Amino acid sequence: MKLDAVERALFAEWLAAVAEEMGTVLQKSSSSPNIKERRDFSCAIFDDKARLLAQAAHIPVHLGAMPGAIEAVARKLRLRNGDVAILNDPYEGGTHLPDLTLVAARMRAGRPLFYVASRAHHADVGGAQPGSMGLATEITAEGVRIPPMLLVSRGEIVDSTLDLLLSNVRTPEERRGDLMAQQASLEVGLRRLDALLERHGAARLEQAGAALRQGTERALRSAIRAIPNGAYRAQDFLDGDGCGQRDIRIAVTITVNGDRAHLDFSGTSPQVPGPFNCPPAVTRSASTYCFRCLLDPSVPENHGLFPPITIHAPEGTLVNARFPASVAAGNVETSQRVTDTVLRALASALPGLIPAASSGTMNNLTMGGTDPRTGANFAYYETLGGGAGAGPR
Secondary structure, eight states: OOOOHHHHHHHHHHHHHHHHHHHHHHHHHOOSHHHHTSOOEEEEEEETTSOEEEEOSSOGGGTTTHHHHHHHHHHHOOOOTTOEEEEOOGGGTOSSTTEEEEEEEEEETTEEEEEEEEEEEOSOOOSSSTTSOSOOSSGGGTSOOOOSEEEEETTEEOHHHHHHHHTTSSOHHHHHHHHHHHHHHHHHHHHHHHHHHHHHOHHHHHHHHHHHHHHHHHHHHHHHHTSOSEEEEEEEEEEEOSSSOEEEEEEEEEEEETTEEEEEOTTOOBOOSSSOOOOHHHHHHHHHHHHHTTSOTTSOOSGGGSTTEEEEOOTTBTTBOOTTOOOTTIIIIIHHHHHHHHHHHHHHHOTTTOOOOOOOOOOEEEEEEEOTTTOOEEEEEEEOOOOOOOOOO
């Protein structure tokens, strides 16, 4: 039996509410101001094939980046009920090293029914400078790099994993607290989804997920059809990478054909020595976000946003860097400028809709040192507000 419009709306709200509650648990139980006050985290739910089912309204740049983390976990690990995986490797589904992602699954008969995930920016993950956001010229200097591995096994903390991580950071107790808050958010998500499973059954939930994906995809294809067919080009520049490179170019051509859009970043500068390089997941997130902005806010966030958009980001460029490029600022600075560039290209097609560019930076500030009273290390991370571009009205 197909879902009617009311049922689709109810399932969309139920799933979004699970992700929102996960975020509330993470925020209120975390240790660091970066998560508790800046709210630099995202929580999401995925189906058995790592397709996004629902994401709370947290950090937009995580929108298209977290599915890669789920895929990496599914590829590298065989999760069981009670297991929690951790990863942050930008070359294995992560964004930049301070973003630690925790993933759990609800398994039945040896296969996943769904995954839950939380990604949070930790104020320090080691590396050459406090805050793990310095002018490193390769990723090994930016902090501890974690491939998919178990942090929790059958409900018990894997001490060797936690010890390895905490021994490489400046603020181990704060990191421990934030990680436990992330784990708690996953437990809440699993409990809420278990209740939906008990009430509606796995087949009905799977049917609801498919209906929501299809609805979001239809909405985005309709929005793309409203753009006149053609090729729309734009470019923007980063002033520099802090390591000698100047006027770093981001270029995009958006080709619209019916209900599909293809973004080609050919012409973008090669990857740079400084930390402004992007993994492809960040480029996809920033690009998808721009098209998400064309939709009514009531359209659910899910995998349906991805099929209508294809992206070509040449390997070895700023927007698809090769290992061992440093990437800390790619997630927080270059992503902003990719967004501005894509919106600038869309502005020539939709001049009455697209706003002017934003401030184009997250204004990152990191600091750290040793408390002279106690001898304990501290690290602090902050971003300062910037202006938004004027709209057509």
